[in-house]
Amino acid sequence: MQSIQANRGRALEDLLETVFESAGPGVKIFRQNNKWVPLRSGRSFPYKGVPVDFVGVVSGIPVAVECKETAGKSLPLNPSRFPEKEILALREFSEAGGRAFVVAAFWRVDSLAVYRFESFHRFWQQYKTGGRASLRPDDADAWAPLADAAAIPNLFSEVCSIAGNRN
Numbered sequence: 001m002q003s004i005q006a007n008r009g010r011a012l013e014d015l016l017e018t019v020f021e022s023a024g025p026g027v028k029i030f031r032q033n034n035k036w037v038p039l040r041s042g043r044s045f046p047y048k049g050v051p052v053d054f055v056g057v058v059s060g061i062p063v064a065v066e067c068k069e070t071a072g073k074s075l076p077l078n079p080s081r082f083p084e085k086e087i088l089a090l091r092e093f094s095e096a097g098g099r100a101f102v103v104a105a106f107w108r109v110d111s112l113a114v115y116r117f118e119s120f121h122r123f124w125q126q127y128k129t130g131g132r133a134s135l136r137p138d139d140a141d142a143w144a145p146l147a148d149a150a151a152i153p154n155l156f157s158e159v160c161s162i163a164g165n166r167n
Contacts, residue, residue: 012069012105012112013053019149020054027153029056029063051089052100058156062098064090069105074134077127087124090117099160103152106137110147113140114155 013031020029031054054065066086068075075081090100100117115123119141127133137143142155 012067012103015105015149016054016065016067016103016152019152020056022150023153026059027056029054029058029065029153051085052093055093058153058160061157061160062093063156064093064098064100066090066100066102067105068102069107071107073106073108074136075104075106076134077124078133082124087121091121094118099156101156101159104135104137104140105146107146109137110145111137112144112146112149112152113137114142114152114159115139116141116159 016029017031020027020031023029032052052064053067054063056063068081070076090102094100094117102115102117102120104113104115105111106113113135115135119139120135123132123135123139141159144151144155
């Protein structure tokens with residue numbers, strides 16, 4: 001049995017895996033799996049866990065995706081939700097020329113939010129210096145109702161082209 005904390009984001013990961021598997025041409029995104037080591041207590045922990053949930057290509061652009069979810073109206077920006085290894089992996093992927101994203105499900109408000117790493121990192125830095133301690137759907141670069149989860153690959157493309165125009 002995995003810890004509850006280890007399963008945060010699992011429902012969203014399962015949803016996105018289904019979306020990515022049925023996405024049209026130009027989208028190939030793979031779920032990254034952790035190897036779990038069982039303990040005698042019946043719990044388990046990740047052994048050399050992968051730093052992000054999905055990697056792949058959307059319209060010729062390499063993408064990395066980290067999934068988070070919350071039952072609330074906002075997503076806490078604390079280290080238990082966003083371990084340093086995840087942030088480092090997203091930053092390195094972005095610096096290497098790929099596009100990194102945090103996708104968050106806000107179950108209470110029925111929304112999926114897409115944050116470019118650069119946008120997310122700005123909020124993270126503000127949090128680390130005493131600023132606001134959570135993300136909201138209206139902070140996102142793009143969003144869709146949960147019922148429109150199939151639109152997520154298109155949102156990646158849109159956000160990438162918008163970001164490309166800013167640079």
